[in-house]
Amino acid sequence: MHKSQLYKDIPYEKVPIIYNSMYNISFFGMEKLHPFDSGKWGRIIKMLVDESVIKKEEIIDSEQISETELLLVHTKDYLQSLKSSFTVARITEIWPVALLPHFIVNRNLLIPFKFQTGGTVLAAKVAMERGWAINIGGGFHHCSSSEGGGFCAYADITLAIKILKNEFDAVRNIMIIDLDAHQGNGHERDFIDKSVYIMDAYNAYIYPSDSSAEAAISRIIKLKPYTEDKEYLELIK
Template identity: 55%
Template sequence: MGNSPTVPEDNSGEDSKLYIDVDRHKWPILYSPDYDISFWKLETIHPFDSTKWKRVYQLLNEKNMLKGLEDIVQPNEASVSDLLVVHTQEYLESLKSSTNVAMVVEVPPLAIVPNYIVQNKMLRPFRYQTGGTILAGKLAMERGWAINIGGGFHHCCSGEGGGFCAYADITLSIRFLFQRVPDVKKVMIVDFDAHQGNGHERDFMDDDKVYIMDMYNRWIYPNDIKAKSAINMKIELDVHTGDETYLRHIRRKLPEALDEFHPDIVVYNAGTLPVQKNNS
């Protein structure tokens, strides 16, 4: 991931339809059927599970934790104006090439698919999930907590995507908070995905209002050396790290980070692969 161009400060997303008012009877849990990606089985080429969001939602219903879509919040799709709050125009234009999208999401056959199909079947779900992450920030400040079942695209920065991450939803959510919620002056990112969160790290490289705690497997993608310099609390794990060691790091280091920084809000990226089980 190379150096990202600076985004102009006047991209404030003033016409955004993402910060909607939500009825108090709804749980601050965000999901939409538009999150899920499925077409021609191309999504199965990548190890990332692109329909897991639906199954998480279904499981919550099966466990009687929800009573259907009426209990949760369905976000709007992030518009170009919303995305320009963080992303460069050059980067968004690059996604109009199916070849570029194929490289970002690591699904090579997408390169030969007409871009209007790629936009509708692949990038549109990402934009809905990005809208969910942005709205989750607002709801968390209003309710004390919020969960977006999708999102967490932590390999994407303002000017470049990668690792199945096309939009920098974490960075966008934080930028919206800084611009629209006066009580938010300091934000902590806690990233416990198995991979280093190099996207948001590059976006907040020189921003002392954002504190980053990142725990990841040191031996796997992306190993972004430059981005690591933005991590305030870095925990690099080895392959086959067990539960006891993993949880010991969290119990010791997370309180240290909170004592050091005192954020107004914490953005927690749970990740898709905090743990991988060896069944052999």
């Protein structure tokens, strides 16, 4: 049975919110070429601290996921493909990244993704102990075990579930509730056998429109553009 190195003991005075300043992505302004806000995680923490919701010292620090643990879900070929700047450019949809030396791509993109992935794995463990936990980053729902996309390079959701099942005998049934505007086709492809109950509510008219991955969804809620709050909440209920 695999024992995750990320499953460290957390002092009880810590609040079940996981974050690391390494989450934030910035490299020569190229990150602004994608609509995804790659610095939002730090701003979220700043807001929580400024509003006295949490103190900095109460936050649980995440650690970088190791390649050994990534191999629990990812193929060697996929991880090898991430050593190509072109592949990472395709996944992040920031094409100038393809022109950068890989050491820069690794430092400024892949390592932040690895810290966020480590945060998801740790959050699952903390939630089992405390009843809840939030990873400020992660949630890379477009990445499956064999393919990345949509600014998602590592399948942190699949990995967190796999390690959770290995570590906790009490874990029998797992549900993913995906409320992002986009379809979570990554984890859906990984659980196409419906071994995990997936509820996914998303705009059916935007990326990724992955019809084959829909077979994994137990409760599907396809939304139209400009769906108002009242209608949305009624559909979710």
